[in-house]
Amino acid sequence: MNTATIKTKINVAKSIPTEQAVKESVYSTRQLNLWYGNNHALKNIDLEIEENEVTAIIGPSGCGKSTYLKTLNRMVELVPSVKTSGEIHYRGRNIFDANYGVEELRTRVGMVFQKPNPFPKSIYDNIAYGPRIHGIKNRKILDEIVEKSLRGAAIWDEVKDRLNENAYGISGGQQQRICIARTLAIEPDVILMDEPTSALDPISTLKIEELVQELKEQYSIIIVTHNMQQAARISDKTAFFLNGEVIEYDRTDTIFSNPADKRTEDYISGRFG
């Protein structure tokens, strides 16, 4: 046994425990099934999502990726006639527990939507909305939250002089970053993003992608995307959904370079979807 192998062994031995210590699981999904009426939209989903990573969910239209994302903060239940079975543990607690309020869950798990959806209020009031509904009234604290959130979403410099203007007056890309800032203002642990760039131009898309890279230092991000290049560029792990099932879930580089399943390979090479 030469020194090189010993070194490798030591490195491996070192890297595994540190990685386990840092990367804790935020969400673990166990045998999740979901029906819209009679339509079985999610089938036996098992998925572990780790903290401070970007997890991408890809798959063709109607595969259940958005549905899964909305199940993670129980927004899916706003649709009438939704039924679920199975468990989703967020930080060790089953989110379907009767005594786990959706409001409490959603203060820990923020969401950014496909279409920028700022409120018809000033930029300031948009960002301050979350803190206000959770009881913060002190103007000074609100000011600080607004600035911190806007800086966090890399849009402070663009809007700092127009905080009192209506958020509808800025561009779509800026609106989407306002929406991200609004989510940061509730100081979430996880950010769910539902195709956040699909309504944006390439430059705005790039900005949001860079932002996601910065945000993962502090937040765990789960992003649904139609754009496979985007998934490859920004995510650490990728889950491939097809017809309501998870076909493959692995490190993003593995999924894109060496997928285990034939269907994954077909999808990412553009043979269907």
Added chain:
Amino acid sequence: MRYIEQEKVVRRMNGRMIVNRIFQGLFMFATALALLALVILLYRIVSQGAGHLSLDFLINFASRFPAEAGIKAALVGSIWLMAVVAPTSMILGVGSAVYLEEYAKKGRITSFIQMNIANLAGVPSVVFGLLGLTIFVRTLALGNSVLAAGFTMSLLILPVIIVAAQEAIRSVPGELRDASYAMGATRWQTIVRIILPAAIAGILTGSILALSRAIGETAPLIVIGIPVIIQFLPAGVMDTFTALPMQIYDWSSRPQAEFQTVAAAGIIVLMVVLLFMNSVAVFIRNKFDKSY
């Protein structure tokens, strides 16, 4: 193989243009006719009643001498009536609309209620007068008071307010609700902070238009026995009163020709009140209206 032959298209073009013109003319004629009727009406009223309009007319009580007849009791009575109708009908109407749109599960019962509200909006006002007579005047023993009349009028315009408020609430984009709920807002917080502010323009416009209908209604007041001639002002909601349309109705049914002039002057006052209310509605719509 082409399906559209250019020759045929050209040949038929003239005929199509003529039909086009005919309908344009027809619709213009319809509009002009309606406008003309309105202009004649306005002209007659103003030319007849303007002479009788004066400060005295506004501050005098009714009199059996046409020259001394004033509209004070009716004007103040109508304001009292509105003071009861506006809060009652708006609180109940907006409340029902919020319940139906934001809380009620969409199902058979909800659509049954919905259908009945739409039907109620079409029920003649006399029927509401009978309802008011039975419930408020007799059963609740409110007599022919401002309160009884106000509640009756509120019932009359309630369906209109509910439908208008529902439409305003429905036009608030779902994405705004999603954004609010996704941040952990409760339903009540979402309604108060997002939905109602976004819908307020539509709600107020609809409500004010409904109120202007209430201020012009006579039939329910006659049925519940509101007097015509009163020589005092109501001091509270339990007092009796008279209202503008009642007073106008009385004057116009008197035999002396001079009273027609007095009635016309009364109509002008009523129209000014209506115009004022409508312009408040327009002002509110312009001020609060937000485009999405």
